Amino acid sequence: MEIAELGEFGLIRRLTEDIKPENPSTVKGVGDDCAVLDYGGPNRVLVTTDMLMEGVHFDLQYTPLRHLGWKSVIVNLSDIYAMNGMPRQVTVSLALSKRFSVEDVEELYAGMQLACQAHHVDLVGGDTTSSLTGLAISITAIGEAKAEDIVLRSGAQPNDLVCVSGNLGAAYMGLQLLEREKSVYYQQLREAGDKKDEVQFQPDFSGREYLLERQLKPEARRDIIKRLRQAGIHPTAMMDISDGLSSELMHICTQSHTGCRVYEERLPLDYQTAVMAEELNMNVSTCALNGGEDYELLFTVPLTFNDQVSQLEDVKVIGYITKPELGCALITRDGQEFELKAQGWQPEGLRPKD
Amino acid sequence: MEIAELGEFGLIRRLTEDIKPENPSTVKGVGDDCAVLDYGGPNRVLVTTDMLMEGVHFDLQYTPLRHLGWKSVIVNLSDIYAMNGMPRQVTVSLALSKRFSVEDVEELYAGMQLACQAHHVDLVGGDTTSSLTGLAISITAIGEAKAEDIVLRSGAQPNDLVCVSGNLGAAYMGLQLLEREKSVYYQQLREAGDKKDEVQFQPDFSGREYLLERQLKPEARRDIIKRLRQAGIHPTAMMDISDGLSSELMHICTQSHTGCRVYEERLPLDYQTAVMAEELNMNVSTCALNGGEDYELLFTVPLTFNDQVSQLEDVKVIGYITKPELGCALITRDGQEFELKAQGWQPEGLRPKD
Numbered sequence: 001m002e003i004a005e006l007g008e009f010g011l012i013r014r015l016t017e018d019i020k021p022e023n024p025s026t027v028k029g030v031g032d033d034c035a036v037l038d039y040g041g042p043n044r045v046l047v048t049t050d051m052l053m054e055g056v057h058f059d060l061q062y063t064p065l066r067h068l069g070w071k072s073v074i075v076n077l078s079d080i081y082a083m084n085g086m087p088r089q090v091t092v093s094l095a096l097s098k099r100f101s102v103e104d105v106e107e108l109y110a111g112m113q114l115a116c117q118a119h120h121v122d123l124v125g126g127d128t129t130s131s132l133t134g135l136a137i138s139i140t141a142i143g144e145a146k147a148e149d150i151v152l153r154s155g156a157q158p159n160d161l162v163c164v165s166g167n168l169g170a171a172y173m174g175l176q177l178l179e180r181e182k183s184v185y186y187q188q189l190r191e192a193g194d195k196k197d198e199v200q201f202q203p204d205f206s207g208r209e210y211l212l213e214r215q216l217k218p219e220a221r222r223d224i225i226k227r228l229r230q231a232g233i234h235p236t237a238m239m240d241i242s243d244g245l246s247s248e249l250m251h252i253c254t255q256s257h258t259g260c261r262v263y264e265e266r267l268p269l270d271y272q273t274a275v276m277a278e279e280l281n282m283n284v285s286t287c288a289l290n291g292g293e294d295y296e297l298l299f300t301v302p303l304t305f306n307d308q309v310s311q312l313e314d315v316k317v318i319g320y321i322t323k324p325e326l327g328c329a330l331i332t333r334d335g336q337e338f339e340l341k342a343q344g345w346q347p348e349g350l351r352p353k354d
Numbered sequence: 355m356e357i358a359e360l361g362e363f364g365l366i367r368r369l370t371e372d373i374k375p376e377n378p379s380t381v382k383g384v385g386d387d388c389a390v391l392d393y394g395g396p397n398r399v400l401v402t403t404d405m406l407m408e409g410v411h412f413d414l415q416y417t418p419l420r421h422l423g424w425k426s427v428i429v430n431l432s433d434i435y436a437m438n439g440m441p442r443q444v445t446v447s448l449a450l451s452k453r454f455s456v457e458d459v460e461e462l463y464a465g466m467q468l469a470c471q472a473h474h475v476d477l478v479g480g481d482t483t484s485s486l487t488g489l490a491i492s493i494t495a496i497g498e499a500k501a502e503d504i505v506l507r508s509g510a511q512p513n514d515l516v517c518v519s520g521n522l523g524a525a526y527m528g529l530q531l532l533e534r535e536k537s538v539y540y541q542q543l544r545e546a547g548d549k550k551d552e553v554q555f556q557p558d559f560s561g562r563e564y565l566l567e568r569q570l571k572p573e574a575r576r577d578i579i580k581r582l583r584q585a586g587i588h589p590t591a592m593m594d595i596s597d598g599l600s601s602e603l604m605h606i607c608t609q610s611h612t613g614c615r616v617y618e619e620r621l622p623l624d625y626q627t628a629v630m631a632e633e634l635n636m637n638v639s640t641c642a643l644n645g646g647e648d649y650e651l652l653f654t655v656p657l658t659f660n661d662q663v664s665q666l667e668d669v670k671v672i673g674y675i676t677k678p679e680l681g682c683a684l685i686t687r688d689g690q691e692f693e694l695k696a697q698g699w700q701p702e703g704l705r706p707k708d
Contacts, residue, residue: 001456011456012482015463021476023442025498028478035478037443039498040395049479049494051447055486088377089391093405093492102355102365109369122375124382124389125403128366131490132409138447138481138492140403144379144393 031255032152033082033239034143043144048079054134062178062203065104067216068137069111075242076141077119078220078295082240083152084228085145089124090116093138095131108137119222149234151299156237156256160300160321163235163309165224167268168245169284172291173276174215177208180280210272218295224315225297231308235299244292246340250328252300259326262319262340265333289330289340385609386506387436387593388497397498400441402433408488416532419458421570422491423465429596430495431473432574432649436594437506438582439499443478444470447492449485462491473576503588505653510591510610514654514675517589517663519578521622522599523638526645527630528569531562534634564626572649578669579651585662589653600643600694602652604682610654613680616673616694619687643684643694 003011016030027044028036034046052058052072060068073090080087092112096105116123121141181203192199205212220240228235237252245267253260267288277284300321301309309315319331328340357365370384381398382390388400406412406426414422427444434441446466450459470477475495535557546553559566574594582589591606599621607614621642631638654675655663663669673685682694 003450003452003454003456003459006456008482011459014456015459015482016477019467019477021478022474023476025442026476026478029476030479035443035445037478037496039393039397039399041393043393045393045399047443047445047479047494047496049445049447049481049492051449051481051483051490051492053449053483053485053490056449056484088379089389089401091389091401091403091494093403095405095407095410095490096357098357100357102357102360102368105357105365105369113373120376122377122380122383123370123373124375124380124391125384125401127403127405127492128362128369129405129407130410131407133487136405136407136449136485136490136492138403138405138490140401140445140494142391142401 028152033079034085036083036150042146044147044150046080046083046085046143046145047140048076049138049140050076050079052137054136059178059182060135062182063216065107066111066114069108070115070217072137072139073112073115073121074218074220075295076139077115077121077222078240078242080141080143081220081222081225082238082297083143083145084149084225084235084238085143087119087121087141087143089122089142091124091140092126093128094126095129095136097131097134100135119220151235151238152255153237153239153252154255156252156258156300156321157302158258158321158323159303160236161303161306161309161317162249162260162262162298162300162319162321163315163317164241164245164268164296164298165221165315166294166296167270167273168241168289168294168296169277169287169291170211170214170270170273171218171293171295172287173273174208174211174213175293176280177205177211177276178215181205208272208276210270211276215293218293220295221297227312231312233301233305233308233312235301238297238299241294241296241298242292244290245294245298246289248298249340252298253321253324253328256321257324259322259324260319260328261322261326261331263331266316266318268316268318285330382506387433388439390437390504396500398501398504400434400437400439400497400499401494402430403492403494404430404433406491408490413532413536414489416536417570419461420465420468423462424469424571426491426493427466427469427475428572428574429649430493431469431475431576432594432596434495434497435574435576435579436592436651437499438503438579438589438592439497441473441475441495441497443476443496445478445494446480447482448480449483449490451485451488454489473574505589505592506609507591507593507606508609510606510612510654510675511656512612512675512677513657514590515657515660515663515671516603516614516616516652516654516673516675517669517671518595518599518622518650518652519575519669520648520650521624521627522595522643522648522650523631523641523645524565524568524624524627525572525647525649526641527627528562528565528567529647530634531559531565531630532569535559562626562630564624565630569647572647574649575651581666585666587655587659587662587666589655592651592653595648595650595652596646598644598646599648599652603694606652606654607675607678607682610675611678613676613678614673614682615676615680615685617685620670620672622670622672639684
């Protein structure tokens with residue numbers, strides 16, 4: 001059977017459904033942003049891991065190594081925050097092809113160190129090896145949270161409010177922009193023929209800096225976790241948005257045995273995202289729903305927290321949780337309901353469906 | 355600067371020398387088989403990670419996926435045992451190319467599960483993604499040990515005995531055997547020309563099963579850790595042998611600020627290893643010193659434990675620790691001293707030097 005038939009989530013389900021933890025220190029295994037472990041201390045230990053492959057997750061033609069280092073750490077820390085925890089350590093494994101110089105690896109590491117410093121995380125180990133092909137980066141983050149503070153994907157209840165931090169779709173628009181400029185460059189190279197060496201290409205990113213930053217140097221929302229705590233808000237379910245809002249909403253609803261309604265008009269969008277989508281003739285709501293790599297936090301809170309959550313800076317209520325039989329749907333500006341779809345990765349890379 | 359100029363260990367030193375942990379939960383970072391963390395429980399938490407890349411660490415032409423899954427978990431558990439700890443959890447990240455079917459991934463996972471079950475370890479998470487090129491496997495193992503039980507690489511003292519479990523060089527001889535049969539097969543294919551499809555190749559492994567097993571299905575020495583504990587022996591330094599005895603001895607001596615003397619005549623060898631080395635016209639001691647992938651335990655104990663350690667099943671005393679100014683040397687059968695050399699990985703793969 002081809003993996004594409006099952007998809008990422010189907011494959012993971014199939015591989016892990018028979019796993020039965022036998023250690024008392026394993027509180028929660030596969031199925032959330034992090035595993036939850038109990039090593040007898042005052043706090044639970046959280047563990048998460050992510051792998052980034054050249055050509056799938058990043059393109060070194062337009063990704064500075066320092067940014068790549070930053071991002072590869074940040075995407076892991078984001079998973080710790082998504083459990084309402086605080087990250088403390090990371091391990092970093094690198095597989096390097098021959099074309100990497102010592103200076104290249106130092107750049108990559110410098111970006112990782114910056115991310116660690118910004119989030120008060122220690123780099124405590126890893127593995128460095130060679131690769132016959134592209135660069136592979138595998139990072140594991142370790143963090144902690146009080147048992148009662150941990151927020152799983154499975155705690156959403158009907159009538160809870162669905163909230164999201166920041167704005168959506170910008171990282172995906174940044175990717176489109178980088179891909180467009182790359183293809184313009186190759187077009188110029190082709191047209192130049194023998195005079196290839198004379199091509200002086202300057203990509204046009206003016207006024208789009210925010211989109212580039214969201215794609216190349218994303219942030220993990222430590223600030224939101226702190227703000228929620230200060231406001232005394234304990235989400236019922238939470239996860240970070242890496243595959244796209246639509247996909248993550250489906251995870252929360254499946255694991256919480258609920259449905260949901262989110263409003264198109266409430267999807268948080270940056271102005272540059274909207275302009276870029278129009279320029280590329282794409283539906284901006286589709287980008288916000290399926291774009292991915294936002295690393296914003298998606299969470300649900302009881303309706304009674306409506307006032308508190310509405311006052312939170314950089315957080316927006318976009319809908320509500322329903323009974324499971326109502327399914328997961330987007331309510332469009334003209335009042336129509338569209339069923340949400342989960343995507344996960346596709347073998348050919350990220351591509352939102354219309 | 356090319357990475358080859360620094361080598362693996364030089365590169366890691368350069369990248370990590372400026373790292374200063376800032377979290378109180380970080381007890382020991384980079385530089386040993388595992389990081390040591392203190393999350394306030396009765397035991398310390400141990401974390402280690404290893405990455406295996408197709409074409410560098412394994413060749414799918416002769417490595418059954420089930421064995422590969424087993425081995426990829428075992429090499430991580432071995433690092434936990436090497437701290438005198440017990441492994442409890444692993445996370446597994448896979449990057450899969452298109453040619454993998456669901457059944458292939460299930461085979462790989464089945465091997466991982468077998469290793470987990472044999473060592474009472476839970477698979478608690480991971481990441482599954484696509485790869486444009488070969489298969490990449492990244493595993494992180496988490497374990498625990500009482501603070502006072504942990505054995506670092508840095509505790510060896512002059513006059514300590516140098517001990518090693520099992521025997522050395524067999525995994526490397528297994529690799530040579532597999533590579534030889536592979537090249538015979540390709541030779542036959544070339545000679546067959548148009549009649550390639552008629553080639554009925556049967557590799558000749560008779561009487562060499564032990565070497566194959568050591569290469570394809572290594573074990574992590576949980577039994578030795580338990581035996582040491584039962585015998586009341588607390589090693590002063592320990593690590594597992596992945597890169598080869600010579601390289602690992604250098605690590606212990608460098609980090610303990612000592613030298614060492616090991617005796618060629620005491621290197622533990624299996625009969626099949628010796629026969630295979632002779633057949634390939636290789637020096638069997640070189641294979642034992644530099645072959646790698648043995649996953650045996652190398653440790654030092656105070657001289658006062660001489661009687662206890664000599665009685666331990668499957669453990670052999672091979673030499674002793676000296677003052678640092680004496681350096682690290684092998685004493686050959688005819689009484690000559692040869693300086694030991696550390697190897698680490700080479701860009702072109704494992705290859706012992708004569």
